[in-house]
Amino acid sequence: MQGTAKAHSNIALIKYWGKRNEKLILPANNSLSMTLDQYYTTTTVSFDPYLETDQFLFNDNQANEKERARVSRFLDQIRSLTKTNYHATVTSINSVPTAAGLASSASGFAALAAAASKALDLDLDKRTLSRLARLGSGSACRSIYGGFVEWQKGNRNDGMDSYAAPVAPSEHWNLAMVIACVDITRKNVSSREGMNASVRTSPFYQGWLTTVEQDLIKAKRAVLARDFEKLGSIVESNALKMHAVALGANPPIIYWQEPTLSVIEKVQALRKAGVPAYFTIDAGPNVAVLCEQQNVPVVHETLLEVPDVMNLKICYPGPDIA
Ligand code: PMV
Secondary structure (H helix, E strand, O other): OEEEEEEEEEEEEEEOEEEEOOOOEOOOOOOOEEEEEEEEEEEEEEEEEEOOOOOOEOOOEEOOHHHHHHHHHHHHHHHHHOOOOOEEEEEEEEEOHHHHHHOOHHHHHHHHHHHOOOOOOOOHHHHHHHHHHHHHHHHHHHHHHOEEEEEOOOOOOOOOOEEEEEEEEEHHHHEEEEEEEOOOOOOOOOOHHHHHHHHHHHOOOOHHHHHHHHEEEEEEEHHHOOHHHHHHHHHHHHHHHHHHHOHHHHOOOOOOOHHHHHHHHHHHHHHHHHOOOOOOOOOOOOEEEEEHHHHHHHHHHHHHHOOOOOEEEEEEEEOOOO
């Protein structure tokens, strides 16, 4: 009753921001992501009739109670699909320290869903696995596939049509994302809280909904045509719109820190100097800079100049879950 899985994280090119159903984690809009080769989680789940509670070891340490409870609630959903009521030991290792806070819930819940279903011999297809991972963390449903992935929001109330589907495999385009981790010591508003507050209180949320669909269509087309500048400009503007929605919430949500803006300025300076590079930012201060493979050295060099960037990681499209 043991299973292991490795899932790669993903960064959204067109963001998921806002839910139409909180409990089933059904999004208000489709989203598009790139799976990352360098960020992944490897998880082993062992169900054990002698355990009295679920255990969660994360990067060789006991996870805190909040994290353990979240994992346990997710396992409850898997247990409810089967006849087992055994508890489990979950051991997860992240390829990068989680303090960097980079999309680790996406790879984390995708790996957990796959490892737990292997441990229970469920033999789920990728679509079912994607739906299951979604219940742990929305963005996790996209981490089932490598390359470029779309999460279809679906329309049904039961969520059966809300899952990810591949747009293009990793070999399609060796697009690079240089990820700049900035200071992460300050406490953040989680993406869950941030998007809920945006839906409830931001006057800009309607504007988000009326433009995101077109953004996604254009971005998908640009991925398929490998049109870098078209993709980059849509990705950047989509991320800025998401942050504008959050800034408009009441109370306002500001995810950026000083170095975030410094990285943005560097990216703009790169473009002025003739190097096509574009940024995207999730619900936090870190910046992912998109560029073509031949420009990775100059982008990397330039970002190294930004004070308070703690770590730069060069990522390319990663593989499917295994
Ligand atoms: O799936 P969550 O709850 O981690 O939310 C992800 C939200 C963003 O990262 C900001 C956007 C996205 O589509 O990944």
